Amino acid sequence: MPRPRHSLPLLLLLLAGPAVSQQAPPAPDAAPPVETPDEPSILPYRVEIQPTGDAGLDAALAAVSQLARLQEQAPTSPIGVLSRAEGDRERLLRALQSEGYWGGTARIEIAGLPLGSPGLAERLERAGPEPVPVRIIAEPGQVYRITSVTVRPENPAGAEAVAAATAEPFGLAPGDPAQAGPVLSAERTLRDRLLASGHPLTTVANREAVVNHDNHSMEVAWRLAPGPLARFAPPDVEGAVRVDPAFLRRQASRIAGDVYSPERLERARKDLMALGAFESVRARAAERLDEAGRLPTTFTVTERARHALGVSLAYETNYGPSGRIYWEHRNLFGHAERLRLEAEVARIGAGDGVDKMTYRAGATFRRPGLLGRDLTLVASLGALRERLDAYDRDAITASVLLERRLSERLSVQAGPVADFGRIGPPDGKLDPYQIIGFTFAGRYDGSDSLLDPARGWRANGSLTPSLSLRDTAPFAPLRLTGSTYWDVSGDRRSILAVRGTVGSLLGAGRSDVPRHQRFYAGGGGSVRGYDYQSIGPRDTRNKPSGGASLLEASIEWRQRVWGDFGAVAFLDAGTVGTGSAPDLSTLRAGAGLGLRYYTAIGPIRADVALPLVKQQGSSGYGLYIGIGQAF
Numbered sequence: 053m054p055r056p057r058h059s060l061p062l063l064l065l066l067l068a069g070p071a072v073s074q075q076a077p078p079a080p081d082a083a084p085p086v087e088t089p090d091e092p093s094i095l096p097y098r099v100e101i102q103p104t105g106d107a108g109l110d111a112a113l114a115a116v117s118q119l120a121r122l123q124e125q126a127p128t129s130p131i132g133v134l135s136r137a138e139g140d141r142e143r144l145l146r147a148l149q150s151e152g153y154w155g156g157t158a159r160i161e162i163a164g165l166p167l168g169s170p171g172l173a174e175r176l177e178r179a180g181p182e183p184v185p186v187r188i189i190a191e192p193g194q195v196y197r198i199t200s201v202t203v204r205p206e207n208p209a210g211a212e213a214v215a216a217a218t219a220e221p222f223g224l225a226p227g228d229p230a231q232a233g234p235v236l237s238a239e240r241t242l243r244d245r246l247l248a249s250g251h252p253l254t255t256v257a258n259r260e261a262v263v264n265h266d267n268h269s270m271e272v273a274w275r276l277a278p279g280p281l282a283r284f285a286p287p288d289v290e291g292a293v294r295v296d297p298a299f300l301r302r303q304a305s306r307i308a309g310d311v312y313s314p315e316r317l318e319r320a321r322k323d324l325m326a327l328g329a330f331e332s333v334r335a336r337a338a339e340r341l342d343e344a345g346r347l348p349t350t351f352t353v354t355e356r357a358r359h360a361l362g363v364s365l366a367y368e369t370n371y372g373p374s375g376r377i378y379w380e381h382r383n384l385f386g387h388a389e390r391l392r393l394e395a396e397v398a399r400i401g402a403g404d405g406v407d408k409m410t411y412r413a414g415a416t417f418r419r420p421g422l423l424g425r426d427l428t429l430v431a432s433l434g435a436l437r438e439r440l441d442a443y444d445r446d447a448i449t450a451s452v453l454l455e456r457r458l459s460e461r462l463s464v465q466a467g468p469v470a471d472f473g474r475i476g477p478p479d480g481k482l483d484p485y486q487i488i489g490f491t492f493a494g495r496y497d498g499s500d501s502l503l504d505p506a507r508g509w510r511a512n513g514s515l516t517p518s519l520s521l522r523d524t525a526p527f528a529p530l531r532l533t534g535s536t537y538w539d540v541s542g543d544r545r546s547i548l549a550v551r552g553t554v555g556s557l558l559g560a561g562r563s564d565v566p567r568h569q570r571f572y573a574g575g576g577g578s579v580r581g582y583d584y585q586s587i588g589p590r591d592t593r594n595k596p597s598g599g600a601s602l603l604e605a606s607i608e609w610r611q612r613v614w615g616d617f618g619a620v621a622f623l624d625a626g627t628v629g630t631g632s633a634p635d636l637s638t639l640r641a642g643a644g645l646g647l648r649y650y651t652a653i654g655p656i657r658a659d660v661a662l663p664l665v666k667q668q669g670s671s672g673y674g675l676y677i678g679i680g681q682a683f
Contacts, residue, residue, distance in 0.1 A: 093129060095179060095184060096182070097123060097183050098123070098185055099123055100186070101114055109147070109151045109153065116147045117140050117144065118136045130173060133176065134167075134172070137160045137162060140188070144158035151232075152230045153196070154196045155194065155196070156192040156193045159188075160189075161185075162185075163175060163179065194268045195230075196270050198226050199271055201224050201226060203218050203242065204275050206257040210278040214246070214276050217278075239256060247312075247314055248314065250283075252312045252341075253277075253341070255276075256275075257277045258275040260274075281311070282341055282346060283311055283346050284316075284317075285346035287349040288348070289353060292355070294355060295355065300324070303420075304351050317335050321351065327420050333351055333352070357382075358383060362377070367675065369671055369673065369674045369676070370586075371398065371584040372401055373400040377394070377396075378394040378395075379394075389418060389420075393414075394414050395411075396413075397409060399440075409439065412435075413435050414432060418430050426457060427455070428454070429453075430453045430467075432450065432453075433448075433450050438568075441478060441584070441586065441595060446473050446474050446475075446482065449469070449470065449472075451470070453465045464494045466491065466493070467490070468489070470488050471485075471487040471489075472487070477595060478595055485522055487520050493512070493515075495511070496509075503654030506537055506539045507539050508537060510533075512532075513532040513533065514530075520565065523564075525560055525565070529556075529557055530555060530557075530558055531602070532553065549607070550605075551604075551606045554603055555603075557569070562589075562599055567597065570597070571588070572599075573585070573588060573602060573627070573628050574586040575674070576659075576682070577683070578604060579626040580622070580674050582670055583670045587627070588627075588629075594668070598628070599630055600629065600632050601633055601635065602628055603634035603639075607623050608620055608681075608682065617647070617650075618648035620645065620646035622645075623643045624642045624661070625640065627640065640665050640667070642662060642674070644662060657676070657677065658676070658677050659677075660673060661676070
């Protein structure tokens, strides 16, 4: 007699969740249980799942079987073992169905007897100390296939939206195995497409899977209710304590009037987070439209601590130890402003005392939402005293930049800069200079982590047309850097990272601009193994004098070794030329190894590098310690 077709909710395709075995309470008229002083004996057992030839099915069977999962962590009595086995019957059947084996069967043998055999419980009670063998035997049979996939609108008003959502493949087609995962994934894809097309009230009105055992097939059908197309209403903001609520509403209301999409809502949430005043921002969309047919939304914010203090330390051979401390005031005037005061000491212990050390101090003020737009004012003022192998410099610097985030990953900056001070060769006479300019900069970060990227790529660049007021000489330093990351193993354990930098001094020769505006290479963040700023042209005293062009490249293999420890192998190369185009004839390369200790905030880095082409007057190796990957 032919087997019937079965129509059942798609929910039955899901695996059953973990269950806890419980004894049924006694009937009201039953005699009270007899108390015994002896506790139930524990029955050790060992589970074997007979391979089916399908690795995915074997994994599903092992995942749902309480007999298998609890045999070590929750020993139980003979009655408990039988209870687990009884519950496993249904779970194993659903595991078979989830993998497309709708006609499959499963049986369980305990101590060589099929589950349900007369006297099995008594036999288990008499079992010795050796683990009782338990076998799970699944006979999957033939994989069932999808024969038809139907998607219909719940009502005529949603026909156009549903047609658009199904215009492209959505992950399920006739001929595919009748597995639960792809069916549910296809449903999510359809729903996500409708949401992204501006239908926030999208629901799955009905889903149906019809299994036909005669021809080992399944028919899948959905009815989708997209609901009306909607735009964002002006959102509400909750949770603000010190940040001006009116300012927050203006920031959040940039989405008002936009066609609804989850992506646009998430971007608005991240824009609020980017203000820097909040520990967290949650976005919640309403379940119904307002009277005007718009979608109300609410952002709930949690403010950060108003003040922050931080310290960072680093070490580099030749450049020496360096330390930095900062203090930050968040939400200075109630509009998420940030004031950051910073001080740095570098080359600690260089020379005979404090004379050869480098000092920097500065203040940076950030004001987001300038003029009610997506603009941030970034004003900086700094003072520094640098004592380096390439030059000595005392200066005051200032800049007033406007920054705009064009997307979640792309931002641009532009604004005037000024640099007034004195500069000269090491231990030589310092000549005054005055430079004004206008900088253009951009940054794209498509990586998956700030301090420990494993995938994606980054790019940043700057061009600063400048004028030296002392001799009215124009020039324009250009610098471009890009890096990319490949997760070779797919689990963030083996990563290949590559970086490249190119720079050119446009509009002037290197002798026409102050030394600190020229290009240098060597040291951490550049070509490891060489002294800081040591690669490139030199003066008559064999001191670095800087160049008019720069070319750098680095490649790293980053490998997790054990737990939170990792290792790195790297090769760096770089050259500095006297002309505006890079000169490969002076290329220098360094190679080395490093250790990483991965923390919650990023890896702690220690690298040792050797120069492959030694330079007169430079160290024979380089040691670099810091936080975060080298790039």
